[in-house]
Amino acid sequence: AQSVTQPDIHITVSEGASLELRCNYSYGATPYLFWYVQSPGQGLQLLLKYFSGDTLVQGIKGFEAEFKRSQSSFNLRKPSVHWSDAAEYFCALLDTGRRALTFGSGTRLQVQP
């Protein structure tokens, strides 16, 4: 069965510091991977997605993610975090049979001034 693991429940970084959020997946075939962001009281917004090809994908709001097949990982990064990035971040994997996303448990990001 496929699964998505986000090992970090909560991360705190200082404004201007770099950020890396971890995501590991388990899937037997080529994965379709996504990162979403959820601001408090809001729905989820798509940050970026990976299908195939270039393993470094760029997204909105200055985020990027790197797919590493050997490590079954799809980590999200940002070089310099802004206070407005404080939110919850979800990694997701597409179940191509159901055509539905399986989500990780999320990582809550806090940004210190």
Add this chain to the structure above:
Amino acid sequence: NAGVTQTPKFRVLKTGQSMTLLCAQDMNHEYMYWYRQDPGMGLRLIHYSVGEGTTAKGEVPDGYNVSRLKKQNFLLGLESAAPSQTSVYFCASSDAGGLYGYTFGSGTRLTVV
């Protein structure tokens, strides 16, 4: 604005009561989904639909029913609400079976007392 609209946004139910959550999308998407979000558990798929007149069970379907009589609407029903169904419910829709990600509604916060 085009998107996914969920009604109501908030609801408090007594144990044993019934209710229906409505999801409407105006993007002509074939696929629609209902998820529930609970702290520390990410989003879990309740039911989904791959087209008008079709529905299928997701990861946590017990206690819920759904209908997709019109392409633009996806209804989630609770026949006899239980406290364990206290959650935030999100509807989403997608084109191409989720390959390009979902568009999410803003959520319904349901409390069962």
